[in-house]
Amino acid sequence: MQGPAEAADKPAPRISFVSLGCPKALVDSERIVTKLRAEGYELSKRHDGADVVIVNTCGFLDSAKAESLGAIGEAMAQNGRVIVTGCMGAEPDSIRERFPDVLSITGPQQYESVMDAVHRAVPPKHDPFLDLVPPQGLKLTPRHFSYLKISEGCNHRCSFCIIPKLRGDLVSRPAADVLREAEKLAAAGVKELLVVSQDTSAYGIDVRYAESDWRGRAVKARFFDLCEALGELGIWVRLHYVYPYPHVDDVIPLMRDGAILPYLDIPFQHASPEILRAMKRPAHGEKTLERIRRWREIAPDLAIRSTFIVGFPGETDADFEMLLDWLREAKLDRVGCFAFEPVRGAPANDLGPIVPDVVKEQRRKRFMAVQAEISRKRLARKVGQRIPILIDDASGAVARGRSKYDAPEIDGTVHVASRRPLRQGDIVTVKINRADDHDLFGMAV
Numbered sequence: 001m002q003g004p005a006e007a008a009d010k011p012a013p014r015i016s017f018v019s020l021g022c023p024k025a026l027v028d029s030e031r032i033v034t035k036l037r038a039e040g041y042e043l044s045k046r047h048d049g050a051d052v053v054i055v056n057t058c059g060f061l062d063s064a065k066a067e068s069l070g071a072i073g074e075a076m077a078q079n080g081r082v083i084v085t086g087c088m089g090a091e092p093d094s095i096r097e098r099f100p101d102v103l104s105i106t107g108p109q110q111y112e113s114v115m116d117a118v119h120r121a122v123p124p125k126h127d128p129f130l131d132l133v134p135p136q137g138l139k140l141t142p143r144h145f146s147y148l149k150i151s152e153g154c155n156h157r158c159s160f161c162i163i164p165k166l167r168g169d170l171v172s173r174p175a176a177d178v179l180r181e182a183e184k185l186a187a188a189g190v191k192e193l194l195v196v197s198q199d200t201s202a203y204g205i206d207v208r209y210a211e212s213d214w215r216g217r218a219v220k221a222r223f224f225d226l227c228e229a230l231g232e233l234g235i236w237v238r239l240h241y242v243y244p245y246p247h248v249d250d251v252i253p254l255m256r257d258g259a260i261l262p263y264l265d266i267p268f269q270h271a272s273p274e275i276l277r278a279m280k281r282p283a284h285g286e287k288t289l290e291r292i293r294r295w296r297e298i299a300p301d302l303a304i305r306s307t308f309i310v311g312f313p314g315e316t317d318a319d320f321e322m323l324l325d326w327l328r329e330a331k332l333d334r335v336g337c338f339a340f341e342p343v344r345g346a347p348a349n350d351l352g353p354i355v356p357d358v359v360k361e362q363r364r365k366r367f368m369a370v371q372a373e374i375s376r377k378r379l380a381r382k383v384g385q386r387i388p389i390l391i392d393d394a395s396g397a398v399a400r401g402r403s404k405y406d407a408p409e410i411d412g413t414v415h416v417a418s419r420r421p422l423r424q425g426d427i428v429t430v431k432i433n434r435a436d437d438h439d440l441f442g443m444a445v
């Protein structure tokens with residue numbers, strides 16, 4: 001039998017971890033990494049020399065699947081001992097076909113199965129004297145911002161999406177669990193929380209808004225109540241994946257009053273009623289332009305970001321022109337646009353008529369040109385203003401950061417010149433003196 005001294009001498013097993021996909025997958029990765037570190041595993045930056053490689057895959061689009069298979073192939077070539085998890089794990093056959101020797105394949109959120117696979121591949125080093133995990137868990141994002149996942153799965157059945165097949169129906173976390181995690185993150189120095197899920201505004205519907213105890217009072221698992229409580233933490237709270245249901249109106253005053261950031265990420269996807277119906281989008285019947293106008297009356301500095309799909313099966317020239325008109329009217333702050341790509345197993349693939357690739361691409365370019373103009377004008381209005389900027393990275397007299405109106409990775413950047421050294425996570429007031437199509441430039445004051 002191995003004694004404690006021998007166990008302490010043995011180096012800790014090393015795991016190389018690849019995280020692909022959306023912020024929700026990143027949160028899964030963080031949970032797995034936190035468990036690994038809690039059990040004494042070390043993380044390795046390189047595949048070669050690691051005891052095992054874990055690849056957390058994305059299976060949403062064919063291009064994401066190809067990237068996932070590429071990452072598995074690289075891990076197999078450089079290491080050979082590979083555990084696959086995540087969305088693509090829901091289709092194990094397509095992985096086994098290419099890589100029959102992977103050690104294990106599990107689907108999204110199957111944390112325990114991933115840990116079992118790791119234990120089988122390389123048992124943990126037992127070291128009861130070391131508490132390796134800080135109370136807030138381990139983050140893969142920089143320390144100053146963190147994703148906060150409030151639910152798993154989705155009750156909708158958008159025709160282009162297979163996420164409900166992969167992740168199941170909506171399962172909301174109790175409000176107190178979410179709030180305690182948020183509190184720990186704030187205490188550990190996180191300055192910005194990015195609330196994520198598949199459908200943030202549907203939070204709590206599955207548990208009938210069940211109450212749980214937080215700070216000595218009952219908090220309902222309901223969109224508004226959660227936003228209000230998160231607003232008490234005194235850090236930036238940003239909402240992603242919100243659908244324009246009527247009850248979203250209730251949180252706009254919280255944004256006006258500064259309790260949460262004046263920012264809404266709403267994946268509108270289209271504006272033509274025909275296409276929205278064919279897409280089976282949540283809240284597709286809402287009069288969105290009217291809602292946006294009312295929201296901006298209440299919170300004039302509200303920033304709205306969205307994503308759109310052009311070239312969806314059946315999209316006519318008239319549907320597309322309607323979308324452009326809507327965009328010109330809505331004047332959204334930030335927009336992403338994708339040409340429709342069929343996802344294996346999605347009902348949209350059976351719809352028609354198919355829009356040719358060259359038309360899709362022309363429409364995407366036209367769409368982005370219209371948006372660039374809107375975005376430039378909206379950013380130009382910031383010139384001359386003094387706005388708080390959260391610094392993402394800094395070196396010497398220059399730094400890059402974001403305002404309340406920009407989420408990390410998807411929105412623009414604020415380039416900051418400063419006479420004093422700035423550090424990641426600082427929030428500084430910056431006088432904006434220039435803007436381009438996407439970014440702002442200014443001086444720390």
Ligand code: SF4
Binds near residue numbers: 163
């Ligand atoms: S809302 Fe639609 S697109 Fe989003 S996860 Fe649910 S089914 Fe997919």
